[in-house]
Amino acid sequence: MTTTTPSRGLARARRGLAPGGGGKPGADGGLNRRSRLASQATRTFFWLLLPSVFLLILIHGYPLVYAGVQATHDGSLIDTGNFVGLDNFANVLGAPAFWKAAQFTLVFTIVGVFGSWLVGMGLALLLRTRIPAGGFFKVLLLLPWVVPIVVSSTAWNWLVATPDSPIPAMSRALGLGTPLFLANPTLAAVMVCAFKVWVSFPFMMMMTSSALSSVDGTVYEAASMDGASRWQQFTGITLPLIARSTYISWILMTIFCVNDFPTIYLLTGGGPVDATTSLVVLAYRRVFQDFQTGPGVAIAFLMTITLVVISAVLYRQIRKSSVE
Template identity: 85%
Template sequence: MSSTTAQSGLARARRGLAPGGSGGRPRNEDLNRKSKLSGQTTRTFFWLLLPSIVLVILINGYPLIYAAVQATHDGSLIDTGNFVGLDNFTSVLTSPAFWKAAQFTLLFTIVGVFGSWGVGLGLALLLRTKIPAGGAFKVLLLLPWVVPIVVSSTAWNWLVATPDSLIPSIFRNLGLGTPLFLADPHLAAVMVMVFKVWVSFPFMMMMTSAALASVDTTVYEAASMDGATKWQQFTQITLPMIARSTYISWILMTIFCVNDFPTIYLLTGGGPVDATTSLVVLAYRSVFQDFQTGHGVAIAFLMTLTLVIVSVFLYRQIRKSSVE
């Protein structure tokens, strides 16, 4: 039998656990009482939540409205300037620098999300097996995520920044030349993406480990008895069972990557020749270096709109997940 047999068994088990039988219908008095209690509970929750909702709206609403005002004016940090409507958005969308930054942001996000997820998933599966000192190994794997980004970026700069750094020296001693990892545009982009995967995979590992812990091991035993291979168990059981957690981690990591300023700025500053300039770095330069607040805020609004679209798409994938 194939692994689909195991899946059919899971589906039958889920149906078997559903409430069944031919119990009597509830009385009208019971239904009315439950409806009344439900309405009272809803009103109570509403009045309890209302102060928090108002506070959240005030805290987040004012910055959002002020940012919208800045995006439609040609001012600076200290002066709102004149109203220009959507000219800032038009200027940004017709700028080659914006599209170059958008292209790098897209590539950076794809590598960051799926690279860290792949490494995290592999390590999470490894940690499920019995390995010597598994607890200590897991703690060590968390260090790239726990260590402050300033410390990590300083360490990576020490490793690759100059021709006399450790890794270029190793390449040179092996007769492979002296690669300038942060001076060459292509190598710098690769290094930034690898660095992002390095600092992000522990988060993905923890998310995946938590999801795998909820998977009943008897499912794999049943699949093995049905003749399913390890690969079939992974693709037909493991991945579907952790699908919802996977989509949630993708949403979070997408937001982290698109909004990631320190990883890029501390390692390369967006250089060389803007090869590693992402949208958030471009927005920062526009506001705090070029003093074009309208352009920078317009970039931020476009980033937010993109993140909302991606998040909605992935959230729909969560709802479509067939595994409960």
């Protein structure tokens, strides 16, 4: 008969062995092994991810820290300069040029986001219907987005830049005068906003088309049987069902518009008389033309903070939208 002392029994119990058994592991032993395996897997994933995380920090973190250093100094592109604290931010916020650029950036962003969304959504809804050569038209409508921005801006300059350009010449032939689209401040702002809608609506069209393709057609059939009109189906079914995709496209297009440098600079250069100078163009001028690195980077930081706030607000709307 085998006897087991209390101390030996406790030791065997800690190892998950029965008091009189032959050493087979119990449930606790299996849990311990699984815990050790999970810990080993966690350590393995950590060491595998560490090089990528370090590379991301090096690529994005270092420039961000260095930009923060420049924003708090009065240096140039070749010299950091003296530490001035938040004076650059105070000077930027107190400059009329900043608020004028911020006003145009706001108008440019609103028109760019909602103008391209309305055009893109309208075309996406149109392409859902049975129209001849629908695939060909889809490819054709992508051209403004696919063509390089340099080519598009050159084409628009050719259309409106001088009094002898096609559109001013056509207006003159119709007896409407000769509008100077890129010399008049108001017309230049209108042209820049229209150009942004032109190059951006294909993106919105693709986002909306992708969202509409996931909507079940039987929902519309049921709504039609209940007597819902086309407008009621659009406002009560289509818009709620594509709400998340819509908010995501708004976030992306807002970022694109606020950070859009080539669309404005290639078409008008920010003129005339700074009528089309956005914040990103103003930051570029401060850094690369006036060699005032501190104020230029401060403008960029203010833009980043604004974009983070807008993105956070729209992201909350994405979470609130109940789409099943």
